[in-house]
Amino acid sequence: MLKKQSLPKVAAVAAIFVAIILWRPTVLIYGLQAAGLYASIAIPMGLVLGIVHIVNLAHGEIMMVAAYSSYMLCSWLGIDPYISLIPVAIITAIFGFIIYRLTIRQTLKAPELNQLILTFGIAISLTQLANIVFTSQTRKMSFSYVSASMDIGELSFGIYNFVFLVAAIVLAYGLKFFLHKTVAGKAALAVGQNPRGAAIVGIDVDKTYGLIFALACALVGAMGAMFITRSAVFPSVGSPFTMKSFCLIAMAGIGNIPGILGASVLLGVSENFLKAFRATRGWADIVFFVLIISVILGRSIRGKRA
């Protein structure tokens, strides 16, 4: 419906990207890799927000729990994180389902502020629990495949982190297929759009909420297992991802899962653009605040005009 307006925008973004490719290709390469990680963590949170209508401020912490679970499995059994991915996803799905049943479910009809305080409390509890169980020491595993690199002419860059971009694309389009093409997915979408209407046609709304929450935890759990291949694990490792995920979802608009992918590319490339210069390197971490503020301001101004 915005075809006419969005064409020049798309062209402008494409032009900026081409310019960056020609001038600093690594900005784009590392930007896309970061975008993949951001998006693949944010997408499950967006799923919960779109269907259960809960802002889960413990989302990144569930990834942290998954990362520790994967770390333990891999160090005990000597397996690769990619093999631990499935058991870890099952563990976090069950963990998430229990959290949902015991806590979040009780606040579904409560004011949003109560829900935010609840999930924020869960986040802090999980972080502190990890502190007690695993101590604040960072843990890192190294894998030879992570250092895979590629040379194009003069340029040499790491390619391993593109797996996160692949994961994000698979997640975004896999979920899109699930929600729009399967009966179970359509039912979940229906619950998100109108829970009372869904109950009237025989859909078990309560069960759907629980399953979608568990599914989101399984997906971010799988990401947690992949996460330990590239980063160290420590108790507060998840919290910046909660913040960034929330901002990406807000930028994309609630319910717009492929949009999270686009917002992540914008965030990833912008951050790496600033990191490319010594003078602006320290600014990279506030990029997402600037982006979120401009998106929300832009939306409010447009809303006022309409």
Added chain:
Amino acid sequence: MMLEVKKLEAGYGKLQVLRAVDLNVGRESVGLFGPNGAGKTTLINTIMGIVEARSGDIVLEGKSINKLKTHEIARAGIALVPQERELFPGMSVADNLELGAAFVPRGKAVIKKQLEMVFGLFPILKERYAQLVGTMSGGQQRMVAIGRALMAKPSLLILDEPSLGLQPSIVAEVFERLAILKKEVAILVTEQNVRESLKAIDRGYVMENGAVVLEDSATGLATNPHVISAYLGI
């Protein structure tokens, strides 16, 4: 008996709305009339498990459904066309209709037959099959809501103010369709537009202040002085 409501009481917080309501629906079409605020929607939502019953019983085809949840009542065979339609606005007509039948245990062949019946009743839904429901007019959305309810081949179809917000020409059309439908399914319909709906019903109840004050056949209601002065407006 299809539906038996016995001494039903329900309300919201301190507000008691339904007072010892008794109502039966057989294999027939039954109207439920009364002024705004009489408790018609509350009664229907209590039958559907959306509002909790405080006492009394609701029996569907011999089985009490009083304690069931809304989705279980839907699966037991009651389809509701709510006053506010309660559609899935971001989904197509096709998806809305599909979901009407997806969770009620019926065979594929039945669903196919019901879809043809819905298209027969409302040909516009066939033309607009891929359109998002949220972009349709109120009248068309009402048709989607009725169609969605019929997809599950319910044993009882409940319609809450189906003519609300519709143009007079479409109101007549909706009641014409209901008159056809009552041969296939038991119907309970609430209406403020008593004159039009009398054509589509066999029997009716009048509710005032949360209690049933009158019960009669369609012709009996049409000639009742209270009904004439209060609802038929002469």
